[in-house]
Amino acid sequence: MALPSKVRIVEVGPRDGLQNEPKSIPTATKIELIRRLAACGLRSIEATAFVSPRWVPQMKDAAKVLAALDRQAEVAYPVLTPNLKGFEDALAAGAREVAVFGAASETFSQKNINCSISEALQRFEPILEAAKAADVKVRGYVSCVLGCPYQGEVAPLAVAEVAHALFEMGCYEVSLGDTIGAGTPEKTKVMLEAVARRVPLKKLAGHFHDTWGMAIANIYAALEVGVSVFDSSIAGLGGCPYAPGAAGNVATEDVVWLLKGLGIDHGLDLNALVDTAAWISGELGREPASRVTRAILAKRAAAAC
Ligand code: HMG
Ligand code: MG
Numbered sequence: 001m002a003l004p005s006k007v008r009i010v011e012v013g014p015r016d017g018l019q020n021e022p023k024s025i026p027t028a029t030k031i032e033l034i035r036r037l038a039a040c041g042l043r044s045i046e047a048t049a050f051v052s053p054r055w056v057p058q059m060k061d062a063a064k065v066l067a068a069l070d071r072q073a074e075v076a077y078p079v080l081t082p083n084l085k086g087f088e089d090a091l092a093a094g095a096r097e098v099a100v101f102g103a104a105s106e107t108f109s110q111k112n113i114n115c116s117i118s119e120a121l122q123r124f125e126p127i128l129e130a131a132k133a134a135d136v137k138v139r140g141y142v143s144c145v146l147g148c149p150y151q152g153e154v155a156p157l158a159v160a161e162v163a164h165a166l167f168e169m170g171c172y173e174v175s176l177g178d179t180i181g182a183g184t185p186e187k188t189k190v191m192l193e194a195v196a197r198r199v200p201l202k203k204l205a206g207h208f209h210d211t212w213g214m215a216i217a218n219i220y221a222a223l224e225v226g227v228s229v230f231d232s233s234i235a236g237l238g239g240c241p242y243a244p245g246a247a248g249n250v251a252t253e254d255v256v257w258l259l260k261g262l263g264i265d266h267g268l269d270l271n272a273l274v275d276t277a278a279w280i281s282g283e284l285g286r287e288p289a290s291r292v293t294r295a296i297l298a299k300r301a302a303a304a305c
Contacts, residue, residue, distance in 0.1 A: 004228035006265040011037050015046040015080060016249055017237030019058050027061045029283050031068050038075045040272040049080035050090040056241055066093040078139060082113050087127045091134055100124040101141035104159040105148035112242040121165050128170045140166030145176040145191055146183030149243045156194035164198035173203050175231055180246045181211030185221035192225045205229035208250045215250035216258055230255055235277035236289030251290030253277055
């Protein structure tokens with residue numbers, strides 16, 4: 001199949017990127033990150049999560065983050081909502097798009113949201129109903145699509161089953177998460193082909209963590225299958241508190257570099273992304289994980305000498 005001519009990137013840095021940071025990050029830093037990401041051209045920025053502060057303390061300021069956002073009309077600011085309480089809190093805080101998150105692995109589902117896969121799907125039904133009534137868009141996630149930190153291998157058909165349930169329920173798009181970043185291109189293709197038999201390809205997104213360094217290769221494989229929406233995180237921030245050892249999401253800058261090389265339209269300003277990656281990495285006291293950002297910063301430093 002010909003590669004898509006255009007790709008949409010969903011930036012998950014402020015949520016997936018920051019949720020596992022051990023040190024409390026000031027709300028103002030989160031808001032400034034979101035502002036800078038919008039200025040890079042991102043049109044979908046996952047802003048925060050309305051989850052239990054006992055489970056994920058870093059997201060406890062979710063309502064404050066949403067309230068203080070300098071919203072741009074053309075930008076969507078989705079937030080995670082695991083249950084009706086999270087949805088109602090998000091709605092009260094002004095959310096116009098939410099995401100429900102299930103898994104293709106029973107053990108991960110229990111560890112992450114304290115219920116089984118089918119209980120999770122039952123919990124999501126009232127969210128979808130309430131969201132429809134409030135004219136709020138709902139995205140769906142399936143975690144552990146290429147492996148589970150507790151159960152190991154995950155069957156592509158199990159992924160397809162959950163993705164199909166989310167789509168049938170009314171999720172406008174289903175993002176397939178390689179939560180532990182253990183996937184390889186061939187496995188990615190087999191999984192996507194199984195899911196695409198149950199959910200239209202145009203309604204699927206890829207969400208790759210980069211633990212084993214395969215995220216960009218997996219995105220290329222997904223592009224070859226026809227997927228044209230990818231989640232990524234500025235500077236490669238991220239990790240899931242319930243996926244021990246999992247590294248960050250694929251870096252937004254690395255995805256943009258890949259797309260640029262392939263001549264695929266992405267609508268983002270790479271230099272502004274690199275500046276933003278350098279800024280947030282400085283705030284967190286570390287080097288950006290993105291190889292592209294490190295290369296561009298080194299080139300800039302050499303040119304300045
Ligand atoms: P629970 O303990 O089973 O909830 O947690 P509960 O319904 O029994 O309620 C217990 C207490 O939590 C009550 O408070 C509730 O009010 C409160 P208490 O009466 O004890 O004071 N509570 C809440 N508080 C705030 N927000 C809420 C909420 N719900 C209940 N929404 C729950 C169940 C789902 C809440 C919990 O397990 C949880 O918050 N899990 C979230 C875990 C999480 O955020 N994981 C990371 C995101 S997923 C991810 O990263 C993967 C992804 O990136 C894709 C990929 O990479 O694969 C999306
Ligand atoms: Mg993730």
